[in-house]
Amino acid sequence: MARSFRRRASASPSIRRPTNASAIIRMMAARLHAELLDQMALTIERNRDPRIDILPLHPPIDVAKAAASIDRLSGGRFVFGVASGDRPVEYPAYGRDANLRAELFREAFDYVEAFLTKRFPVHESAYYGRLAGGGDLVPKPLSPRLPTLVTGQSQQSLDWIAQRSDGWLTYPRNVIQQAQVASEWREALDRLSRIQATCPIALRRPGRRSGYAARPYPSRISGGSTTAG
Structure with a gap:
């Protein structure tokens, strides 16, 4: 079984590797997020309810590994x-500044995406560390990208x-408000389509083709609603 984080061939050979199945399982379990694993069986069985990860509160490398696994x-x-995340108790409990959650979310989002979509990524974050291209996440997800849904607005436009x-x-929401929200979302997608028509490469996520979805998305999520882009 491949290690979850590999180094380039020039790295020091002194790193010890687990030599039996139980050691490998313990190593993986220690690195996977418990809050993702406790929903894994439901996600596999029903393919309906995405598990929501509060990105600013967790190390992006651990989030990426959990999601890929x-x-x-x-x-x-x-x-x-x-x-x-928007619960008042969460950010102080994790030692994070709630006033920075919009910026923290964007930084964590970029960091996780770099690990999931690039080989030996080079990436630098003001809050989460630096990737210098000497390590990679293995294995990657099965698709070039994971279908990713943003919950609420996560302090973003x-x-x-x-x-x-x-x-x-x-x-x-009530029917009138929900119709207005859906209209605003469609308008945002329309604006993106117009921009992509003049600058099709710069605004696409890694592995994403305009108008293309690698896997079908649910049209409705239990406890809320979702609209795929």
């Missing part, structure tokens, strides 16, 4: 939900969500 274990059926994600997971 679940995607592999589920046969490519994992839907990756992300959010900024609809234009940002339309550009960077594969769908928007929002909350149920």
Whole structure:
């Protein structure tokens, strides 16, 4: 079984590798997020409810590994939900500044995406560390990218969500408000389409083709609603 984080061939050979199955399992279990694993069986069985990860509160490397592992274990059926979090108790408990959650979310989103979509990525974050191209995440997800849904607005604009994600997971409202929200989302997608028509490469996520979805998305999520991009 391949290690979850590999180094280039020039790295020091002194790193010890687990030599038996139980050691490998313990190593993987220690690195996977418990809050993702406790929903894995439901995600695999129903392919309906994405597990929402509060990106600013967790190390992006661990989030990326957990997401890629679940995607592999589920046969490519994992839907990756992300959010900024809004509970007052969460950020102080993790030692994070809640006033920075919009910026923290974007930084963590970029960091996770770099690990999931690039080989030996080079990436630098003001909050989460630096990738110098000497290590890689293995195995990658089965698809070139994971279908990623942003929950709520995560302190971002609809234009940002339309550009960077594969769908928007929002909350149920009364019929009039929901119609208005759906209209605003369609307008954001229309603006993105017009921009892509003049600058088709710069605004696409890695592995994404305009108008293309690698896997089908649910049209409705239990406890809320979602619209795929």
